[in-house]
Amino acid sequence: xxxxxxxxxxxxxxxxxxxxxxxxxxxxxxxxxxxxxxxxxxxxxxxxxxxxxxxxxxxxxxxxxxxxxxxxxxxxxxxxxxxxxxxxxxxxxxxxxxxxxxxxxxxxxxxxxxxxxxxxxxxxxxxxxxxxxxxxxxxxxxxxxxxxxxxxxxxxxxxxxxxxxxxxxxxxxxxxxxxxxxxxxxxxxxxxxxxxxxxxxxxxxxxxxxxxxxxxxxxxxxxxxxxxxxxxxxxxxxxxxxxxxxxx
Amino acid sequence: xxxxxxxxxxxxxxxxxxxxxxxxxxxxxxxxxxxxxxxxxxxxxxxxxxxxxxxxxxxxxxxxxxxxxxxxxxxxxxxxxxxxxxxxxxxxxxxxxxxxxxxxxxxxxxxxxxxxxxxxxxxxxxxxxxxxxxxxxxxxxxxxxxxxxxxxxxxxxxxxxxxxxxxxxxxxxxxxxxxxxxxxxxxxxxxxxxxxxxxxxxxxxxxxxxxxxxxxxxxxxxxxxxxxxxxxxxxxxxxxxxxxxxxxxxxxxxxxxxxx
Ligand SMILES: Nc1ncnc2c1ncn2[C@@H]1O[C@H](COP(=O)(O)OP(=O)(O)OP(=O)(O)O)[C@@H](O)[C@H]1O
Ligand SMILES: [Mg+2]
Numbered sequence: 001x002x003x004x005x006x007x008x009x010x011x012x013x014x015x016x017x018x019x020x021x022x023x024x025x026x027x028x029x030x031x032x033x034x035x036x037x038x039x040x041x042x043x044x045x046x047x048x049x050x051x052x053x054x055x056x057x058x059x060x061x062x063x064x065x066x067x068x069x070x071x072x073x074x075x076x077x078x079x080x081x082x083x084x085x086x087x088x089x090x091x092x093x094x095x096x097x098x099x100x101x102x103x104x105x106x107x108x109x110x111x112x113x114x115x116x117x118x119x120x121x122x123x124x125x126x127x128x129x130x131x132x133x134x135x136x137x138x139x140x141x142x143x144x145x146x147x148x149x150x151x152x153x154x155x156x157x158x159x160x161x162x163x164x165x166x167x168x169x170x171x172x173x174x175x176x177x178x179x180x181x182x183x184x185x186x187x188x189x190x191x192x193x194x195x196x197x198x199x200x201x202x203x204x205x206x207x208x209x210x211x212x213x214x215x216x217x218x219x220x221x222x223x224x225x226x227x228x229x230x231x232x233x234x235x236x237x238x239x240x241x242x243x244x245x246x247x248x
Numbered sequence: 249x250x251x252x253x254x255x256x257x258x259x260x261x262x263x264x265x266x267x268x269x270x271x272x273x274x275x276x277x278x279x280x281x282x283x284x285x286x287x288x289x290x291x292x293x294x295x296x297x298x299x300x301x302x303x304x305x306x307x308x309x310x311x312x313x314x315x316x317x318x319x320x321x322x323x324x325x326x327x328x329x330x331x332x333x334x335x336x337x338x339x340x341x342x343x344x345x346x347x348x349x350x351x352x353x354x355x356x357x358x359x360x361x362x363x364x365x366x367x368x369x370x371x372x373x374x375x376x377x378x379x380x381x382x383x384x385x386x387x388x389x390x391x392x393x394x395x396x397x398x399x400x401x402x403x404x405x406x407x408x409x410x411x412x413x414x415x416x417x418x419x420x421x422x423x424x425x426x427x428x429x430x431x432x433x434x435x436x437x438x439x440x441x442x443x444x445x446x447x448x449x450x451x452x453x454x455x456x457x458x459x460x461x462x463x464x465x466x467x468x469x470x471x472x473x474x475x476x477x478x479x480x481x482x483x484x485x486x487x488x489x490x491x492x493x494x495x496x497x498x499x500x501x502x503x504x505x506x507x508x
Contacts (some may be wrong), residue, residue, distance in 0.1 A: 050379045074385045085376035099384045102287070149384075 001026045002047065002189065003155065007056035009042055016042050017053070018213030019067050024206070026061075029183045029190045029219070031200050033235060034210035035244065040193045042084055043210065047191075048077060050124045060157070075104060078155035082162050082193075086134035093130035096120060099153045119148040124174050140167045142209040147175065151182060158182065160192040164199050176202035197236055202222075209235060211244065257474050272489075275467045279397055282389040292395035300361050300396070300462070301403030305410065308353045312411035313485060316340060316418030324427050336427070337434045338441030340419035345446040346506075349412040351498050354457035358490035362465035366394055366486035369469025370479035378470070393466040397459060403452055404458030405451040412450060449505045456501060458496045464490045 002024040009017040016039035024030040032040050047058055048063060058065040065073065068087055071223050083189040084096050096116035099105055117127050123144040134142055143166055164172035183190050186220060192203060200207060201221060207233050208218040217229045224236060234242030323339045324332055369392055373376050381388050416438060423429040465486045472482035 011479075045379065048379075048383055050382060071385050074383060077381070077383060079383045081376045081380055083376055085380040087372075087377055087380070098386075103385050 001059075001061055002191070003057075003059040003062075004043075005057040005103055006060070007043070007046055007058070008054045009039070009046060010049060010054055011021070016213060017046070020056070020210070020215055021215070022208055022215050022218065024189060024191060026189050027183065027187045028205045029179070029192065030206050030208060032191060032193045032210055033195070034206050034216075034238065035235070036145060036195075038210045039213065040210055041161055044161060044191065044193065045081070048074070048159070053099050061089055071103070075099075075153075076156045078150035078153065079161045080143075080146045080150040080158075080163055082165075084134070084139075084142040086149070088134045090122070091131050091133055092137070093117065093175060095134065095145060096130075096148045096152050098149060105153050115152065116148070119144070119152050122151075122178060123148045124171055140171065142174070144171070145169065147178075148159035155188065157189045159190075160190065160194075162193055164194060164196050166190060169182040172196065173202075174200065179203045197238075200236075211235075254439070258500060271471075272464070272467055275470075276463060278389055279393050279463060279466075282387065282394050283398070285390070287390065289391055289395055292391060294400055296399030297403055298415045298503060300357070300400050300458075301406060303439045304357055304360055304403075304407055304426065307356050308407045308411045309414045311352045311356055311483070312349065312415035313418035315352055316344055316420075317422045319343055319348065319415075320419035320422040320427065320469045324423075332427070333429055333433055334437050336419070336423050336429060337437035340423075341416050341438045341442040342446050344415040344419070345412050345442060345450045347450075347498075349415055350408045350450045350453035350457065351494070352415075353411045353454060354461070354494040354498070355491060357407065358461050359439070359487055361400065362461045362468075362486040362490035363483050364455075365465030366469040367479055369466055370472030370482040373470060373472045374474055374476075374478060388470070393463075393470070396466055397462040400458035400462035401455050402458070404461070405454040408450055408454035409447075412447065441499070442456030449501075452505075453498060453501050454476050456497050460497055461490045461491045464493060 002022075002076065004022045007017050007020040008015075022030075032043070034040050035157055042051055046053045047060075047065065047159055049070070060068070060073070060076075084099060087098070090098070093113050093116040094101070097112040100107055100112040100115060101109065113130070117130055120129060122125065125141065125144055125148070129137070129141065129145075137145065143163070147160070147163055148230075150160070163175050165177065167175060176199050179190060179192060182188050183203075183205075190203075192199075194200060204221040206218065207221050207224050209216045209229075211231050217227055217232045219227065224232065227233070230243050233239075234244050240246055249410060265460040295319050319338055319340050323336045323343075329428050369378075372381075378392075410452075420431075420434055420438075424431045468486035468489070472478045
């Protein structure tokens with residue numbers, strides 16, 4: 001279970017998070033939606049400790065994240081970064097198997113490579129891709145390699161930052177199914193950021209909308225369409241008119 | 249503003265400079281701390297030795313041969329009043345080994361290596377690769393900084409040794425081919441006057457320069473601003489800081505080694 005309590009974060013005068021409080025139960029798929037630049041990526045980075053919140057508390061299974069032993073703490077997580085963040089000095093398979101070749105989860109090279117190729121297959125990439133370098137891949141392929149890397153060590157908690165952005169509709173469908181599978185079959189807890197409403201419906205148990213630095217609305221995905229919240233309504237229907245200003 | 253308040257501007261510049269030195273010192277401390285704690289990434293170290301050392305050989309060799317050649321000419325001009333046959337070989341050898349070999353190699357490596365390290369790590373920073381490393385339970389200090397700093401510390405002395413030899417050879421070429429000095433006597437004089445400490449002090453300087461150059465490259469890369477502009481600024485700062493530090497360290501080490 002992930003509990004966020006009153007998280008604040010400002011960059012200079014840009015007050016991005018202004019008291020985010022949110023609970024993600026274990027084994028659930030939470031989808032975070034919200035306008036561009038509202039701080040969704042920053043929120044995930046706060047949980048991982050990549051960005052230090054100015055105030056607030058983050059609890060993972062009741063344990064304070066800021067006091068946890070970093071290595072063991074991070075070993076429970078997988079993260080797909082918005083930009084992929086692949087290591088361009090390493091071939092694709094070593095990117096995917098990065099965690100499997102170092103530290104506590106280290107295993108023989110051949111085995112790590114085999115797992116990497118299997119994970120690549122799950123994100124719809126052929127084994128031939130394994131020996132290419134990230135710079136030789138298209139944007140969507142890089143994204144999927146990033147996804148394969150995030151799930152490679154079978155983490156308990158997985159963050160996906162816009163997993164389907166830049167993918168064709170068929171591949172987006174494959175990825176949505178994959179995320180659903182990971183939650184249902186492996187019992188992982190997932191937090192996914194997406195702008196793609198069909199993706200929200202495909203993968204979410206719960207939805208949270210970030211707006212104005214706080215969680216504007218949260219609830220089960222089934223309640224999303226009759227929430228009565230004007231912000232959420234405007235967002236999910238993509239209307240230019242409404243309480244959310246188009247120029248931010 | 250600068251015109252209106254020159255003292256204030258100067259004060260700010262000095263304070264800013266001091267703060268930067270302080271941050272670099274903290275980074276140095278973190279690097280040393282990471283060095284003595286496992287894991288050590290041998291592959292990254294080997295790769296860094298290759299990139300920093302081997303790939304720098306041509307440029308270090310070229311600068312050394314021209315430096316040695318020019319030095320021989322200069323000394324001949326100044327020394328011809330005395331005994332050029334003795335003076336040229338000994339001063340070329342001592343000058344290269346103690347001073348010009350390490351300084352020229354240091355400056356060339358500062359330009360080549362601190363920039364490439366800062367650009368590489370800076371790019372990793374702005375494309376979230378550093379964040380990804382951390383998330384994959386890998387400490388960027390141990391994975392990126394330590395291998396590069398150690399590699400530079402052990403390879404720059406080797407570059408200095410190569411540069412010394414090539415520089416002395418450059419002086420020999422000029423001395424024997426265009427100044428008409430006797431080849432056998434030139435070699436004998438070189439060997440007679442050059443002491444072990446002349447060479448080792450230059451190598452120690454090389455190690456110190458290598459350490460500083462890589463440290464500065466990593467520091468500016470890790471603290472790169474956002475976007476391509478941030479990486480560009482980090483690269484520029486790294487080259488400037490590395491060059492200045494090489495020259496400053498050279499002065500300090502020379503004082504320590506030879507003032508006593
Ligand atoms: N390292 C940083 N330094 C300064 N400002 C930052 C930093 N990271 C994020 N920001 C700012 O925080 C705000 C939120 O950024 P964030 O990346 O979380 O947005 P987002 O909700 O993920 O948007 P998008 O949907 O476009 O990805 C932005 O205004 C951004 O400029
Ligand atoms: Mg984002």
